Amino acid sequence: MDTQNLIDMANRIGDFFESMPDHDEALTGVADHIRRFWEPRMRRALLAALDEAPGVNGADGIELSGFVREALVRHREQLTPAAASTV
Structure with a gap:
């Protein structure tokens, strides 16, 4: 999985939602989009x-x-996929 591409995509999603006037709603929008x-x-x-690497640039500088x-940290629980069941 290309982590740099995922980071770039997440940032583009964030760019869209960051323009919303309600900061909390915008954070929820980012997390909800990624989850869905x-x-x-x-x-x-x-x-x-x-x-x-919570504050370090990736290999490609992204x-x-x-x-x-902030959206990922605040909504981490809902973004974390459920463990696969072994039934």
Whole structure:
């Protein structure tokens, strides 16, 4: 999974929602979009990138925007995919 591409996509989603007048609603919008439209392994990779280097540029110089970072941290529980059941 290309983490730099995921970060870039998340930042573009953040750019759209950041223009909303209500900051909390905008953060929720970012998280909701990622939860609804990204498959679980994409969300896991994005959250892992957040954990691995919370303030460092990626290999290609792409860094999560502060706005997207705030959305991921605030809504992490809803973004974390459920563990696969082994029934």
